[in-house]
Amino acid sequence: MNVSTNPWVWFMGIGMLALYSFLYKENPIYRLFEHIYVGASVGYAVVTAYGNIVDQAWTPLTVKGELNLIIPIILGLMLYTRFFKPVAWLSRWPMSYLMGLGVGISIFGLLQSQLIAQSRAAMVPLVVKASDGSFLLGKSINNIIMVLGVLGVLFYFFFSVEHKGPVSKMANFGRLIMMVTFGVAFGNVVMGRISLLLGTISDIFGTWLGII
Amino acid sequence: MKRSVPVLIVFLVGVLVLATYFIESPGLKQVGSMLNNWGVIITAFAVGLACVNIIRIHAAHIANQRTGWINSAVLLITMFLFIIVGIYSRNNPSNEGAAELFSNLFNYAYSPFSATMYAMIAFYVASASYRAFRMRSVEATLLLAAAILVMLGNAPIAEQLWNQFPVIGSWLLTVINTTGQRGIAIGVAIGGFATSLRILLGFDRGHLGIGD
Amino acid sequence: MIQGTYFVLGTFIVLGVITIGMLLATRSGKVTPKIRRIPALDSIEEAVGRATEMGRPVHFSPGYGEITTSTAPQTFASLDVLGYVVALTARYNTQLIVTCKSPQSFPMIQELVRESYSAAGKPDMFQEDTVRFISEAQFAWAAGVLGIFNREKVAANIMVGYFMAESLLFAEGGAQVGAIQVAGTGNLAQTAFFVAACDYTLIGEELYAGGAYLSQDTSKVGNLAGQDIVKLLTIAFIILGTILATAGSTWLVELSKM
């Protein structure tokens, strides 16, 4: 055993155990470290944002004289008018700016890389042949499932049409495909969460207690 | 002023930026880059909003000596510690002591604590697997079967038991899951497009806190 | 024009005309699209009814409740559902508890519930603790909500909005106190947990449709119908492309790259 002698590592280890104690029961020590965690995350975010404001706005404005940057600085400060009732409405201007920008930069990509590219990728030959001309059954079946499945899911999300007859058959197929999809998602969630848990086990038993 | 300006800002910024994706014009491109750059700066200012909210809530707790006010104090102290150390070390890059302190705060407090909070979910996944995942219906059974097969495909140990587990797992992931996710992604792109356009043209003002 | 954007521009124009056109046509009453039944939404009344029989409260969670990020549309859809739930609890005289995570949307939600009770003619049903702000920290919020499930013996649990890892905690916690649960989120990674642990689940876009369905806001309904037409076009596009691909032609694929 090589227990760490670094006080920081001890702080980390004790804090992690305190947070994990929540699994047994909510308790005061858990609450203490939870508050430390929340404070740390907000503090860290403020530091990085400060760095960005200095590098991206203040320095270019004051050193290089890029005067247009006064506008985003003013808009940025206007966000804080929401804390002063009489001028609170002014905070909508920067919010509107961000919203307009968000919409403006995403619409093109939504259409090109999501709608069009994905629709295009769904167009696969239903009969697949190898280069020597022989028929590939497995690949053909996969492709048929993929085309029908995508259509089925789209049918399921028809809202202004009652699901009856063939529409309902396609929609039901789409729903089954989605159930399997959710199952796959769950299987991966299990793997992902265990990975994270292993990371913390390695911190506690390796870095801190020196057993691993 | 209160109602029309925000709608106008959304429209102008959105349309100008959107146009840069279609129209070849160096001047327009410059305007688009400038508008985008302003957005980067405004977002950095927005980070401080969370900080102000936290200060308001927790300062009130402390002032009213509400139960747990000590935790509120700890939270604020941690937050300011991060902010002061972080900003000091940024402005004095030659001071290695400050840089090391900040890196310790990140590596031994913020980072392991946030990892712990997320890792805890692994335990809930385990108890939910036991309690919630029941073969109640055909759909639930499909979901479960897919989840188990994917897990077996992901775990190297299962491959030692039967070498087809990864093949099945990979088929579910790359064929069925791709189909389901693609259908959903196309639907989401269409929905996202319609919502974006509504915002751009000012039909959806709820986002701005202005009802019509 | 920039090379390779012609097809995107064409798509933009066609889709824009359809969705906005349907929105305007519905708003002016020229067309009246009907939204199909969404079983998970119908089950909300059943859930509230059961809570009434048992004399225990209904819990509603809007999830993350953010109104400025990309998850905002889910929050707004959630608030449409909340308006409906308030009206139901007013009709049945059943206690409602709403728990919030976001300090941004908390005051807005408080106003919405107060106004909805007034509109239903039962302003007294709005109490100081009907809408509760729990915490902005994810797990503190989750722990607070689980505490409420246990202490107040919630009989119906309705969770609609954007959820992350806490979806599992809530769904499991609700099941433990025997609540009938209706859930819905646009976050697909979490939908698996809702489907497995809840009685009824809104999947993906059903969440947005639910907002339009329950609020009967004509511009939302019209927009939704417009999206259906777009879906139909997409389906036709994919079928055509598949036929061509099977015949060995990549004409449509090339066209879409123009």
Added chain:
Amino acid sequence: MWLERLQNIDRRVIYVVLFVALLIPMLKPIGIPLTVNPTTQQVYDLIESLDPETDIVMIGMDYSAAGSADVHPQAVAVAKHLANRGIKSIMVAFVEDGPMLAERVLKSLGDRVVYGEDIVNLGYLAGGESAVKKFIEQPATTFTRDHRGTPVANLPIMKNIKDINDITLIMDFQTGAPGYQEYLRQLPPGGPLYGVGIVTVSVPNVMPYLNSGQFAGLLPGLRGGAEYEVLLGEPGEGLARMDAQSLGHLVIIAFIVVGNVAYFASQRKEKKAKG
């Protein structure tokens, strides 16, 4: 009697079982062999095919500290591969935690690289998709100084970058937004190749983009990192944890089975009682 017990296992018992099942293989790894997925091989081959003289790789440090256990081993393995091959790389973050985690990656590279010449940690840019767009438009001037405070003008590696097409491959390690969606929307057609290293939870969501050829490769979570370590011949954190992964999966599956056995047995009992 046994049935009731099986139906009402206390959650804390479940937690302990899972914890023990994970701890034992962490203490004493068995070394279960690992097969490499084709997507991981694809990323490895891609980096093998790069030319150290002309190609520059951008390492996207877009993962959070919270999810780092799943993605960090990948980032380290890929960075080692690049360093071994002498390929220059720049680390850029659109997620706050990125630059600090980049420093950890740099630490694990040791003296394989000369900072400033072979690799640089440019830091973090706020703004989500706007930030991604800004960097793609002006990779040379977006950052004026690196994370360590050195002006970009004094960094030899940055002299090779004028616009985004000077970057051959973007290998983006990510846990959420901004991530693949933002990049795919903003990358110009014919621009750099885009590969992802992503948290296991998001792997199913990105499959359509891999299938459509919009990704140059995919490293799936911890397993992807472990596989890369195998290909690299340098076992690290990822591989060390794969045994525990295996056991963890078996435990979860066992819980599902036990839960269902109890459920069906109790249902049958109820039916008998009624019938």
